[in-house]
Amino acid sequence: MTSLNEEVFPDQASNVPVRKVTIRINGENRSANVEPRLLLAHLIRQGFNLTGTHTGCDTSNCGACTVLFDGQPIKSCTMLAIQADGHDVMTVEGLATASELHPIQEGFKDEHGLQCGFCTPGMMLTAKALLDENPDPTEDEVRWALSGNLCRCTGYQNIVKSVMWAARKINNQAAN
């Protein structure tokens, strides 16, 4: 079990009330002692060492910190870690299996859907939620779904192509 206070609040680590939270993260139950004001993004990154979740703007704008919370995309910098107690969270580390990339990851690779890669984890998880709900989206629907995720490199064109690529691959797999 992790206690985050020494790391996140080094000046105030002692005498601070903490609560135990247990989160099912990428299919595995993980527990940590957290102070109520700890944000979910920081528990994921610093407590669970899952650094694929990025924090960009830190003010709920950019979507780099997006994770799936009970299957739905949320901005983990805008949720308290304690709120996730007992819930299911998926981070970008949960997309691939030990041997295979997720079709969305393959799509981003194949269609050059990233340059610096900072926004990519959030983009991919938002895309996963979209394809789970709507396996055959139009390009407009992809753009609409991704409108809460900001990218400052590629100009979105290839990101949209990557998601369309993944949709085709998933549908082909389902058909065969």
Add this chain to the structure above:
Amino acid sequence: MYPTRFNYESPKSIAEAIALLHQGGGEAKILAGGQSLVPMMRLRFAAPEMIVDINNIPGLDYLTVDADGTIHIGALCRHSDLEKSSLLMAHQPTMAAAAPVIADPIVRNRGTLVGSLCHADPQGDWSSVMMALGGIVVAQGPNGRRSIPAADFVKGPFQNMLAFDEIAIEAIVPAPKGIPNGGYLKLERRVGDFATAGVAVAVESSQGLIIRAGIGLTGVGGSTINATAAAQSLVGAPLTAGSIAHAADLAAQAAQPRSDHRGSASYKRQIVKTFVVRILSGVVESMERAA
């Protein structure tokens, strides 16, 4: 950027939540979607001593329509629930138009309509919509429930009418007396930005005449603006190009925009005027289609 330290409470019932608010003595804050509150706490614009998280209270996430058309929106009904609702598509065009343009798709998965009303941001979309619809906020406190008209609920920027130990538990859109119509238009620089300007129009018609009208303005004043003169000018007559232009002028006059990085005051006034014309022209088309 971290919030200041607070006590976290997660009540399982409304009564328990009210008791906690009472105990907090004005220093406690309700957390529903948290999409405005948490960023404000991180920026230290807000520093509540106690957070009362209502997300674990069962039965508050409803969106229902009574047989007479009254719409009830529970305190934990998310923007995305409203966006996906076929009920709203069928019964409430102003709300159906607003739901998909609130914040961005990810924020919509958490944020709530009732929370947005309570937050009373002058640039909040739902306050204008509920004002236009003549909506009601139901508050519950230690002494029971009371209904507050949405038009009175906002007291000023980021200020609502709730007592410190009251919770807004639902919003109500009263049953329409005629056929409901209307829309919501918002100009934003990009998805998720605050509105440069937004206009909510809700009308009810019967036999070709407007029998009720409401117009709410977003982001063009110190708080949400209820353009009552503009709305009243439409009542008792059919919609014509002349009556639409007149209402649009009155709405633009009711706006109190300030020049800022999103645009000049006169530009924002022009947007208000244009949006009123666009929405009402759309209403005319849909009335003609229905006739």
